[in-house]
Amino acid sequence: MPIPQDPIILLSYINTQLRDYYNNLTELCLNLNIEESQIVEKLKSIQYEYDPTLNQFK
Known part of the structure; x- marks a missing residue:
């Protein structure tokens, strides 16, 4: 299954x-x-970065 291309949907x-x-x-x-x-x-393009301690983009 391809991943979503829209950054907001991709984030979710x-x-x-x-x-x-x-x-x-x-x-x-x-x-x-x-x-x-x-x-x-x-995801950086919408100001989200991966936080490894939380295991999520925030």
């Missing part, structure tokens, strides 16, 4: 996946076969 999708299924962003990206940098850059 990624944070839900992190909360429910993955211990960290790297694990999520490896499992979904997506580039971590893609996610980070897209």
